Amino acid sequence: MRKALTIGEVLVEIVATTKGDGFLRAQPLIGPFPSGAPAIFIDQLGRLGTPCAIVSRVGDDDFGRVNIDRLRADGVDVSGIEIAPGESTGSAFVRYRDDGSRAFVYNIRHSACGNLRPTAASEALIDSCDHLHVMGTALSAPGLGQMVMEAARRIKARGGTLSFDPNLRAEIMDAPGLREAIAEVVEMTDLFLPSGEELFLFAPAGDEQAAVDALLDRGMTTIVVKRGAQGASLFERGLRLDAAPIAVTEIDPTGAGDCFGGAFLSFWLAGAAPRQALRYANAAGARAVTQLGPMEGASTREELDALMGDMERIAQ
Numbered sequence: 001m002r003k004a005l006t007i008g009e010v011l012v013e014i015v016a017t018t019k020g021d022g023f024l025r026a027q028p029l030i031g032p033f034p035s036g037a038p039a040i041f042i043d044q045l046g047r048l049g050t051p052c053a054i055v056s057r058v059g060d061d062d063f064g065r066v067n068i069d070r071l072r073a074d075g076v077d078v079s080g081i082e083i084a085p086g087e088s089t090g091s092a093f094v095r096y097r098d099d100g101s102r103a104f105v106y107n108i109r110h111s112a113c114g115n116l117r118p119t120a121a122s123e124a125l126i127d128s129c130d131h132l133h134v135m136g137t138a139l140s141a142p143g144l145g146q147m148v149m150e151a152a153r154r155i156k157a158r159g160g161t162l163s164f165d166p167n168l169r170a171e172i173m174d175a176p177g178l179r180e181a182i183a184e185v186v187e188m189t190d191l192f193l194p195s196g197e198e199l200f201l202f203a204p205a206g207d208e209q210a211a212v213d214a215l216l217d218r219g220m221t222t223i224v225v226k227r228g229a230q231g232a233s234l235f236e237r238g239l240r241l242d243a244a245p246i247a248v249t250e251i252d253p254t255g256a257g258d259c260f261g262g263a264f265l266s267f268w269l270a271g272a273a274p275r276q277a278l279r280y281a282n283a284a285g286a287r288a289v290t291q292l293g294p295m296e297g298a299s300t301r302e303e304l305d306a307l308m309g310d311m312e313r314i315a316q
């Protein structure tokens with residue numbers, strides 16, 4: 001089976017349990033939950049039984065261990081997570097405003113992952129994998145970004161494949177070298193996983209189909225547009241599939257896009273039909289929002305089958 005790799009920040013998240021204006025009103029806080037977009041993504045792949053690994057760096061602390069233990073238990077190869085004595089694992093605090101939007105306090109500027117550099121273990125891991133998943137946020141950090149680019153070139157040169165979730169936020173767009181890195185990643189991308197309007201950042205066009213066609217012309221084979229509570233759409237040359245959203249009660253949207261992407265990739269790498277990959281990914285994204293905690297909503301195949309089975313029974 002083909003093995004997938006991602007490279008990026010592993011952190012813990014502390015989550016407010018009530019809505020409120022300010023952290024003191026949003027008490028009590030719970031956690032620490034294992035988190036970090038690349039970690040959530042790869043955990044979802046591991047839970048679905050796809051061979052996978054992550055390259056990251058954590059401190060020699062409980063925040064690092066909570067991540068390593070979870071990822072290992074879910075089947076992820078953690079040999080590429082370096083433990084750095086005297087450094088700290090990153091953390092983030094999340095609360096919900098009264099209107100449902102999220103406010104974050106990040107503590108990752110000086111995290112151990114910021115000092116991630118190639119090691120013998122990470123190089124060996126990169127050479128053992130056939131697919132790389134790239135997160136836009138990873139490209140904005142200098143050392144990390146460079147490692148991701150080198151891994152991408154190596155895996156593609158060996159005939160491997162690449163997926164790209166831009167996950168671009170306004171505050172990182174001016175990072176030095178980010179635009180050049182993104183342009184190179186787009187040329188190497190086989191599977192593209194943008195969110196809604198993000199698509200148009202990569203192909204300015206009058207409508208979605210024109211934007212998709214422009215990207216397919218540049219060599220992408222599959223484009224899946226995530227639409228939050230509106231479901232998702234898949235595009236390949238001459239093919240469009242739409243997945244209606246699964247009706248769920250949203251508890252915590254953090255991690256939905258990563259669980260969606262991880263589930264899609266799991267089926268895509270296994271050579272599943274596009275319709276099946278989209279169906280399972282749509283269910284994985286929906287189930288993710290029903291669980292409090294970013295990685296807590298990553299699903300097993302049985303959990304996805306149960307959710308889809310429930311939906312079919314309700315529809316009858």
Ligand code: ADP
Nearest residue numbers: 195226227228229231232256257260282285286
């Ligand atoms: P991102 O965080 O990357 O923007 P989305 O929020 O679009 O990702 O979520 C990814 C996918 O998860 C969606 O395309 C959809 O399939 C599913 N999803 C997300 N939120 C909901 C929801 N509230 N109800 C049902 N499905 C959802």
